[in-house]
Amino acid sequence: MVRIALLLGREVERRLLPDAVEHGHRVVRAGTWPELRDGLAEHRPELLLVAAGVLAVDHDVLAVCDAAGVRVVALADDDRQRAAARAAGLHEVVGPVVAWAELEPVVTGRVALAPEATPSPEARTVAVWGPTGAPGRTTVAVNVAAELAAAGRRVALVDADPYGGAVALALGLLDETPGFAAACRLAGMNALDRAELERLAQRCATSGAEFEVFTGLIGPGRWPELGADRVAAALAAIAAEVDVVVIDTGFSLERDEELTSDQFAPRRNAATFAALEAADRVIAVGLADPTGLGRLLRGCAELAEHVDPEQIDVLVNRVRPSVLGIGAYAQVRATLQRLGGIERAWLLPHDGRGPDAAVLRARALRDAAPRSALALAFREYTAERFPRADAFDAGAPRPSRRGPGIRGTRLLDRVRRGAPHYA
Incomplete structure (x- = not known):
């Protein structure tokens, strides 16, 4: 009711x-x-x-x-x-x-929304990036992973933020032993196999399905553990065991070589660049206020130097008239198009209670507030930008519903055909 x-x-x-x-x-x-x-x-x-x-x-x-x-x-x-x-x-x-x-x-809120556009090619590795200022990178990464898992995918969520991860806190998981850092160390020794991945991954349940979480660094002082080669090898090993890897990355796109004369020293932002290089889709997240949009536009220009612009999805978080005035959605779209040449963006509404419920319960939105506006916006985005489990091309490999992986998941919340369409 x-x-x-x-x-x-x-x-x-x-x-x-x-x-x-x-x-x-x-x-x-x-x-x-x-x-x-x-x-x-x-x-x-x-x-x-x-x-x-x-x-x-x-x-x-x-x-x-x-x-x-x-x-x-x-x-x-x-x-x-x-x-x-x-x-x-x-x-x-x-x-x-x-x-x-x-x-x-x-x-x-039982079904996802039928998209206007044709679904894009399948993405296996998705990096979630955003500029400084807490635009909502972790929120987006957690909820995209949860939606994909609920739609029947085998999903791994990786916290690769070298400045201190927040995924474990968002999902109420233990973070004393950073799972992704341990995976990187084993990958550097060529010892990262399926058994080790199962040992390091923490299981998170959502709406009857499950996804695996590799927790991040509990403090910024351990960033040297996330070397570029190690990160790339660990991500490749994880991607081989699941359908989709979602990576929560750091914010900085500074080249560390400009900050030190030691060419052999570890690089603070190496993990971020390695994640972006491994990704075949990058979600760029920004805040819907004048400061946040300015940071997002400048950041997208830098991001395009490292990633094919066609692989970038722009998500604008917390769109609300109280900051932008009447016609907030139209103003955001016009600003992105005029100043950044961004023709398509996904706008996430400012939700009063949904995110608070998710924080209080340490769960994804689809579990804490499934009918909230923000939860439906994530459902709409994932339905549009990620091919559904029953919509693969005939010649493409079809992911197993209960097949081998880090751990199997069950398809309990499939996106149904013929859903009403939101504008």
Whole structure:
């Protein structure tokens, strides 16, 4: 059951309300934005359904919904309404909707969203990079790994941040013995085999599936353990045992040779460069505020010197009107296109309660807050950019559902075909 507030036109409400109640949801009708604002504290809805073409958006009420963790979904009948909803800062727009059965998977968050674009070629190694300023690299890495595992992939999440890893803390795992550093040491001795990988990896469960985690350094003082050759060898060994490797990297793209005259000394950023070189897709993460966007644009320009720009996916985190004003999503897209030539980016909404629940429970969003706006945004991104387990080309090798790997996983949360599409 989901507690739902309706802010719809009379005809749409008459069509959808009986089926919503029949599906077991608790529904509150709000005729106007002020009525909705006054009833938020009493009814505490989890979801607000609003008609994009009927009522003018009250941005103050949207800010209250965001602070209260109320997910907002707009119903649009045509492209004009869809564009108006997006311009108003509404991230989730669905439609046209004829019957409640089309909305039920969206309301409950059970399915991923069908993408507009054709899925890109399969990525086996994914590096998550972002500039300084805590843009959300670890959050993205953890949730992308969890979504891929829940979709039936054998996934390994690697914390290769030489400045101190946070993946273990985010998932509530033991970090006394850095798993990835140990793997690098064994790789340097040509002793990293499947048995050692099983010993070093920690298992993390998500929605009935599992993925493996190689924890990072517990302090920045141990960065010399992550030498470039060792990191490359360890990543290759891990990639041979799973379908997808997701790497949480460091932020710095400085060439250490410029900082020392000793050409044989270990390099602080060698692990980051080795991860970027091994990756066939790089997720560049930045914050949606003037400072964060500036850092992201400068960082992407540097990143393009080391990675093919076609392999870079740009994710902008915490998009919110309170920092950028009305039309926050449109402003971010326009800024990226005008100043960075970035034509396509994935924008992650500022979510009030979802990330807090994930931190409190030390779990991925799909487990801590599966119906939150941010969890659905990650589900949408992974469904679009990573081929689904049942959508491989006929001639391509098909990953085993329960076959050998570091450890097997079960396919319990497959992306279904025919899901409603968000704009």
